[in-house]
Amino acid sequence: MKPTEQHIVEIKNKKAPFLYFLMQEYTAGIVLCGSEIKSIRAGKANLSDAWCSFINGELWVNQMHIAEYRFSSYGKFNAKRDRKLLLNKKELRKLEAKSKEKGYTVVPVMLFIDQRGYAKLQIALAKGKHAYDKRDSIKAKDVKRDMERQLYR
DSSP, rough: OOGGGGGOOEETTHHHHHHHEEEEEEEEEEEOOOTTTHHTTTTTHHHHHHOOEEEETTEEEEEEEEEOOOOOOOOOOTOOOOEEEEHHHHHHHHHHHTSSSSSSSEEEEEEEEOOSOOOOEEEEEEEEHHHHHHHHHHHHHHHHHHHHHHTTO
């Protein structure tokens, strides 16, 4: 079944742009098992507590919650298990080298279904924000909202 414009799923991590400066973004495939893809198509996933780590040169996403599919009869899985991400070796080496530098990390930004029906995870190389940077983000968002209100009056 090919997804149409109506069936496109985008699950975003709304905390990531607030907590981090997103430097470079990558699109990675994700290794799923059983009925996890059906849960994602139903929009039953959460990225808010998720984070990425390198284990033996492979990139894994940890604590990403994918709810159990209601109609699944077998193959039950742990909702917050670690899932492997698929990138080319060059990208993996580059990300691993950058994430070892002080202040940099890899965070999941968005989980989506592409045109071919595969689940993809958009990840970003990120640098943590300080408290004053977060205040600046809140202030910029408030100013933008006020400008839009003025525009539509």
